[in-house]
Amino acid sequence: MADDEQPTQPIAGPSTVLYCQGTRATLVGGFTVLTDPFCFLRHARCTTLFSAVCSLPPEYCEFGSHLSKCKAWLEDAYPGLYQEYYSEEALASKVGTLSLDKQAKLEADVAKAEAKAEARAANEEKKKAASKVIIKRIERQKRKYVTSIAGLETFGVDLKKASKALAQRFATSAAVSKTPAGGEEIVVAGDVADDLLELIEDASEGKGNKTSAMFKDVPPDACEIVEEKKKKGGAGAGGE
């Protein structure tokens, strides 16, 4: 169907390509927050957020895992293309050289993947509702503190950018580090736990500047400040 041979003359300009928006995204405070939890591809702007737009060329949606959403979008936005891809004849010819049972298997697999993705999304949604942001005040030496913030990624915060912004905001240093549990947290030098909570509270009320905008989707109720005193023999405090 597609022409395989290279065109002989040089191309005049870039061709425009349509990408699927079967699941829609909106840009909020620099992060793409997906309004639709039912997708499985992870989007760049919210790598730690579980969901993303389909973003494939629509002819490939059948290989993604939220085909029904993609189809609904395409039918609405580009009815002509919808006919081209999903009309009876299109479906019949699409099978191409694939045997019928293989096609049936493919469709069954897609349906399964879609169901799985939905279950996963629902699960993540639940997890998100239950998840917490832990702000930990850690005493490193007598009256020397670092503050770790774990769990921000669940709420669409780009850790690397956020740590940079926090370092600037509090005129200190900050870094993203791995937690023993395998996750990631931001570690800020100095005791900024209370300031941080304030910043998150401001952000959720829409106050503040660019730094707080990053945290606008973090519900203050999910935040908790924890103290970690210096212990003899240190029981593996975060980051070291």
Add this chain to the structure above:
Amino acid sequence: MFKKFSPSTDIAGQSALKSSVQRSIRAQLLETLSIDAETLEQIWPKKENLIQVKCREHITIFTLHGVPLFFQHFDDKIMPSLRLVHKYPSMLPHVKIDRGAIRYLFAGAHMMCPGFTSAGGALPPADAALPAGTVVAVHCEGKEHAAAVGILKLSTEDIKKVNKGVGVEIATHLGDDFWNVQKI
């Protein structure tokens, strides 16, 4: 190559390239890609600087205004991003897999020879054969757009002859973590 790739954790640093390096990249691109200088100028105007984004596992991504245009593994050939290939479909030679292979491609597998030699697949004819090591766009039976960019593991004639094992090593495919990075 881009399995479990996440810009927030896998990027080591970004830097502007020296103009001498930019020149050599430009020359290299004109050599590997079937585009003329004018087209390259459309993609990457001479007065603009490409940014080098160093990532884990020796992957380098080259961006322009944050948009990934090219990438490179070690000092292998520089390859165009799939989105760029969509914009300029003839910048790479095409090979085609049959419909049965598409799902494996989406699952991140390298493409096996039989996928190209079966009825639904396609390779260039003998007089336009491509040597091993060529960067190719992987197209799919019944689809218009390329689904992956990869490197020929065998020459196209050898793929036809040997007809087993990996024919094309996939560097990036639709829906992988590089595809999803629209801006860095």
